[in-house]
Amino acid sequence: MRQSLLNDTLTVSGLSVARSGRTILHPTSLEISPGDRIGLVGSSGSGKSTLGHALVDDFRAQGKRVTHVPQSPDEALDPLRSMAFQWREAEQALGLQPGSADQKTLFSTLNIEGSDLRRRPWGWSRGMQQRFVISMALMGTPDLIVLDEPTSALDPVVAAATMDLLDRHLGSGNIAMMLITHDLGLAARRVSRLMVMEDGRIVECASTKELLQRPQASASKALVAHRSWVELPC
Amino acid sequence: MIKDLLGFMLRAAVVLTGTAFITFALLWNAPGDPAQAIAMARYDALLTEEVIALIREEAGLNAGFWAAFFSWVGPLVVLDFGRSAVSGQEVLPSLLAAIFYTFPLAMAGLAVGTIISLPLAILATKKPGGLFDRIAIAIASLGAAIPAYWLGLLLILFFAVQTGWLPAMGARTPTHAILPALTLGLGVAASLTRIIRSGILEARRQPFLPAIKRRGVSSKAIGRDHVAPHAAIPVVTLFGLELAFLLEGTVMVEVIFGRPGLGTLLVTAIETRDFPLVQAVVILTALVFVTVNLAIDIVYRLIDPRIGEPDA
Amino acid sequence: MLKVANVSVKHGAAVILSNISFSLQPGKTLAVVGESGAGKSTLIAAILGFLHPSGGKIAWAGASVRSCGPALVMQEPRSAFNPLLSLRRSVMEPVIAQNSEISKRRLNRLCEGLELPAEILNRRPQEVSIGQAQRVGILRALIAAPPLVLFDEPLSALDAVTQKHTAKLIADLQQEEGFAALIVTHDLGYAVAYADEIIVLKSGRIEEVATPTTFAQTPKSDYSRTLRDAAIALGALEASS
Numbered sequence: 001m002r003q004s005l006l007n008d009t010l011t012v013s014g015l016s017v018a019r020s021g022r023t024i025l026h027p028t029s030l031e032i033s034p035g036d037r038i039g040l041v042g043s044s045g046s047g048k049s050t051l052g053h054a055l056v057d058d059f060r061a062q063g064k065r066v067t068h069v070p071q072s073p074d075e076a077l078d079p080l081r082s083m084a085f086q087w088r089e090a091e092q093a094l095g096l097q098p099g100s101a102d103q104k105t106l107f108s109t110l111n112i113e114g115s116d117l118r119r120r121p122w123g124w125s126r127g128m129q130q131r132f133v134i135s136m137a138l139m140g141t142p143d144l145i146v147l148d149e150p151t152s153a154l155d156p157v158v159a160a161a162t163m164d165l166l167d168r169h170l171g172s173g174n175i176a177m178m179l180i181t182h183d184l185g186l187a188a189r190r191v192s193r194l195m196v197m198e199d200g201r202i203v204e205c206a207s208t209k210e211l212l213q214r215p216q217a218s219a220s221k222a223l224v225a226h227r228s229w230v231e232l233p234c
Numbered sequence: 235m236i237k238d239l240l241g242f243m244l245r246a247a248v249v250l251t252g253t254a255f256i257t258f259a260l261l262w263n264a265p266g267d268p269a270q271a272i273a274m275a276r277y278d279a280l281l282t283e284e285v286i287a288l289i290r291e292e293a294g295l296n297a298g299f300w301a302a303f304f305s306w307v308g309p310l311v312v313l314d315f316g317r318s319a320v321s322g323q324e325v326l327p328s329l330l331a332a333i334f335y336t337f338p339l340a341m342a343g344l345a346v347g348t349i350i351s352l353p354l355a356i357l358a359t360k361k362p363g364g365l366f367d368r369i370a371i372a373i374a375s376l377g378a379a380i381p382a383y384w385l386g387l388l389l390i391l392f393f394a395v396q397t398g399w400l401p402a403m404g405a406r407t408p409t410h411a412i413l414p415a416l417t418l419g420l421g422v423a424a425s426l427t428r429i430i431r432s433g434i435l436e437a438r439r440q441p442f443l444p445a446i447k448r449r450g451v452s453s454k455a456i457g458r459d460h461v462a463p464h465a466a467i468p469v470v471t472l473f474g475l476e477l478a479f480l481l482e483g484t485v486m487v488e489v490i491f492g493r494p495g496l497g498t499l500l501v502t503a504i505e506t507r508d509f510p511l512v513q514a515v516v517i518l519t520a521l522v523f524v525t526v527n528l529a530i531d532i533v534y535r536l537i538d539p540r541i542g543e544p545d546a
Numbered sequence: 547m548l549k550v551a552n553v554s555v556k557h558g559a560a561v562i563l564s565n566i567s568f569s570l571q572p573g574k575t576l577a578v579v580g581e582s583g584a585g586k587s588t589l590i591a592a593i594l595g596f597l598h599p600s601g602g603k604i605a606w607a608g609a610s611v612r613s614c615g616p617a618l619v620m621q622e623p624r625s626a627f628n629p630l631l632s633l634r635r636s637v638m639e640p641v642i643a644q645n646s647e648i649s650k651r652r653l654n655r656l657c658e659g660l661e662l663p664a665e666i667l668n669r670r671p672q673e674v675s676i677g678q679a680q681r682v683g684i685l686r687a688l689i690a691a692p693p694l695v696l697f698d699e700p701l702s703a704l705d706a707v708t709q710k711h712t713a714k715l716i717a718d719l720q721q722e723e724g725f726a727a728l729i730v731t732h733d734l735g736y737a738v739a740y741a742d743e744i745i746v747l748k749s750g751r752i753e754e755v756a757t758p759t760t761f762a763q764t765p766k767s768d769y770s771r772t773l774r775d776a777a778i779a780l781g782a783l784e785a786s787s
Contacts, residue, residue, distance in 0.1 A: 067449070068445065074441055074442065075442055076445040078446070078460050080463045080464065089446075090449050094450065120539065120540075136449070
């Protein structure tokens with residue numbers, strides 16, 4: 001049994017993905033402890049999302065509770081089904097009784113309380129749809145939540161608010177978080193550990209502070225150099 | 235909602251008027267003398283010029299195209315189809331009698347088609363590209379390629395002539411409907427199988443399905459709650475087109491199997507140049523189309539309320 | 547000079563743009579920032595003459611904007627091209643009637659400025675990366691030497707590193723060519739880094755007009771401050787302490 005000793009730590013080893021004969025994720029091993037805040041950064045096409053999906057599927061196969069929030073709500077919600085239906089469906093998938101997931105708390109921390117659950121996704125704004133998806137991913141306190149560019153489809157103000165609400169909800173609790181993004185500036189403010197990907201490999205892994213100050217790999221250097229537009233003197 | 239309804243009524247009016255006009259113009263300009271044809275049908279003999287002129291007068295053929303057109307269209311508005319130019323009897327009763335035979339046959343054809351195609355398509359999509367899928371596609375292509383008259387004759391040859399299990403001609407008992415319904419249904423099944431199959435495969439490519447799977451929802455529930463509704467949309471569209479096929483098919487099938495009904499009625503009416511009767515059948519067909527289209531529109535909105543939403 | 551004076555756009559009872567006025571000098575960059583639905587895209591459509599304002603005037607050097615041959619760079623680089631044509635054919639379309647020798651020389655010079663190997667133009671839009679496709683989009687916009695270029699979210703489909711690289715290339719070309727640039731973006735970092743002036747648009751109204759420094763350090767309106775703070779929270783602007 002892989003999980004008998006390190007019951008609380010999530011571990012994968014030698015995870016790899018090949019598609020039509022090409023390796024798009026080279027063998028990767030990593031460990032995630034409870035409450036970890038990890039950023040997975042890299043340019044587009046570096047294999048971040050592939051690793052994210054592979055991680056979620058592997059952990060789930062190990063029987064861990066791991067959830068995934070895709071980039072756009074269109075990739076998470078069925079436009080023909082009401083929000084209430086999708087919520088109940090997620091509850092049932094977890095083996096919860098209808099209404100037993102703490103919807104009220106989740107909705108109020110993510111600021112979507114009072115929304116009409118009878119409507120279908122397109123009856124909600126995109127920001128609210130995305131926060132609904134995040135709240136579904138937080139249902140039943142998972143071991144790890146993987147967020148793949150969770151804010152890139154949102155306006156800056158809504159995006160910032162969503163990240164703040166998520167941070168507050170996670171607090172110093174045991175839910176580990178992995179933030180996948182091309183934007184080091186975004187990740188650096190939210191995570192304590194960074195993994196840099198390039199061409200389907202993790203090329204560097206360090207604490208946020210360490211990586212920002214002394215990036216080693218060329219991909220990390222490019223990300224650090226371009227992490228924000230301007231430094232404000234204030 | 236009221237706006238939608240008005241829009242629908244307007245569209246229906248345009249379609250019906252157009253149909254009425256085109257049928258009338260076609261019949262009016264068809265080669266040969268309609269009065270002669272009516273005389274032949276009525277008395278089965280060549281008649282003198284005077285009698286022909288009388289018939290021409292009586293059938294309203296003298297009044298000129300527009301006058302004749304409007305004198306026919308006018309009463310239609312209150313569903314008065316007029317009298318047959320040949321028998322002189324009201325058109326409506328014979329029309330209703332024909333529907334009494336045709337409607338159940340068409341529905342039976344649709345039912346046979348659905349019963350065959352739905353399981354076939356679902357089984358085929360269990361493993362796309364697999365052996366069963368290929369067989370299903372082959373059957374469907376074959377079914378679409380075989381014309382109804384040939385299939386009808388084959389069925390008659392085997393079930394009626396060789397084995398004598400089923401009656402072939404007429405419509406005296408419900409068993410008489412089996413072979414015609416089968417002929418229609420096999421044709422319907424061919425196109426439905428292909429559409430349902432590709433509808434399901436298309437629905438499986440919806441971008442949100444991987445996420446729902448990662449949420450731990452069983453594939454059975456995903457198929458039922460997420461794939462089926464998306465697959466239903468193209469299938470509903472095809473049902474409307476299928477009806478066109480059915481109406482066209484019933485004409486053929488009724489003639490092959492010697493059954494009374496709209497098809498037989500239409501064929502005789504055309505042969506005898508019975509203007510009012512031909513037009514009545516065509517208008518009725520158009521009316522059915524318009525109604526079915528409305529029904530499909532409503533079903534669409536039930537499945538996917540985004541259709542018809544101004545903001546979507 | 548682009549002059550927009552008291553422009554309003556109504557759609558039925560809804561007011562999309564209300565009393566918008568600004569001007570833009572050749573060689574300068576103006577950024578219009580705001581959230582989705584603020585009216586940014588409508589403003590571009592109005593300037594290009596795709597829709598008629600219900601009030602106000604838009605002009606380039608006293609004549610209609612269309613007559614100056616403005617160019618537009620769109621957000622989605624790949625879908626902005628005909629997928630069946632080579633990129634070269636799409637790029638050369640605006641100058642098809644002109645002297646081919648001169649256009650060819652200009653094409654080579656712009657390719658160099660945009661760091662595009664000439665070979666890339668023989669491919670089709672699906673066969674290049676998004677970053678390259680967007681640079682080809684800029685190439686097409688600039689090929690006919692327009693005096694005014696409108697950029698509609700030119701970087702939002704690109705990743706963070708490519709964004710900054712592309713922004714630099716645009717700015718360098720602008721130095722050489724001297725076109726006036728109007729950039730519509732929701733990325734405040736980009737606006738602060740490259741614009742000469744920033745217009746904050748909210749629900750169809752101009753909320754604030756500011757220089758990048760003022761906007762980043764002492765925004766006047768509450769809404770501008772909210773936008774600035776969001777940009778900091780998302781790491782687009784770095785508050786060094």
